[in-house]
Amino acid sequence: MNDLQTRIEGHINKLSKFTATPGKGTTRLTYSQEDQQAREYIKEKMKEYGLQVREDGLGNIFGKMEGTIQDAPSVLIGSHFDSVPNGGSYDGPAGVVAGLEVAALFAQNKIKPKYPLEVIALIEEEGARFGGGLMGSRGMTGLLSEEDFKNLKDNDGISTVEAMTKIGLDPALPKKRDPKTLKAFLELHIEQGPILEEKNIPIGVVETIVGLTQYEITVEGQAGHAGTTPMDRRADALVTAAQMIAQFPTLAIEEGEGTVMTTGKLNVFPNGANVIPKKVVFTVDIRSGKEEHIQNVIGKLNELIDSYTQNGIQVTAVQQLYMQPKAMNPEIVALLKQTSNALTIPYSSINSGAGHDAMVLSDVTEVGMVFIPSKDGLSHCPEEWSDSLHIANAVEILYETAKKLTEAE
């Protein structure tokens, strides 16, 4: 194992310790104590690697290496550092660590970039605390407004501003970043699927990130006694929700071309064993590589909602997120492939089925993304694992690519 790989393993292991669920995977919610610990570690490493550290009004972390051109736009490199509950050690951190190590190679080899290089560590990509997801990049690009940000609350009713302040962050700092300050964004991420491992290929160069939309559906009926209300007099919110959800797999399969539809969250009110459910709130997540499929499924979902609004049942839907499928920048894609070839690291073109910050940032700058294999295709679970050798390969590709993009010498 070379030095680079050893350092990568060190970072991953250290960051994995900042979890609210030791022994049961990584649980690092945004603005939590574990966020603060990981944040301190990342900032400390940035400083150690000679970067100027700053946080924005969302708590995103930036470590900057100045370029020789005055006020030139930056080449950003990084990923997110939050996690889902009981997730793994690689989803997000692998990309942050890669960014750190690219900067380390710049410093070590005394590379002077013309355009600044910025390592970034983004918050709340998963949306596990405040919902919606991709919050760091959406806030940074202005897709999430200041007001919408302030109105977000977690499940305990704690607002973003309260939570930020509690760990010593300043929500009054600027959030939106002028696109003129951005030249490119590079992100390494674990694949979170089985393709690269099955093909035994160490690098995936991402061509397109699938589009996605998320809805929160509320079904309202009438509460009643489970023993005394006859079956024909009920407006049972849970029965209606269950009937709707049961139709989603068919809906997605009929749409085809890899369209997927998921209900991953459901809350029943009042949630008592002997009470007819009055209200059910559940999520719907729809994804596809083609926007027309997403639109078609939204249309069918709305028809379904209308058809169930009857006999004392009210169904309403709120769209929480809508992202078009996004193609990566063709020149950066070509550059990543050339670099892989030059380093004799085999690669494969791949599409991403998961949403990523790169997808949001592609609206404002040129974006490129690489994947590394995920063991058994697993992610968002404690078993999530990727080989540090693969991360090291990716770092070498990103280092050469960042040198070209920053016009370093």
Ligand SMILES: [Zn+2]
């Ligand atoms: Zn991720």
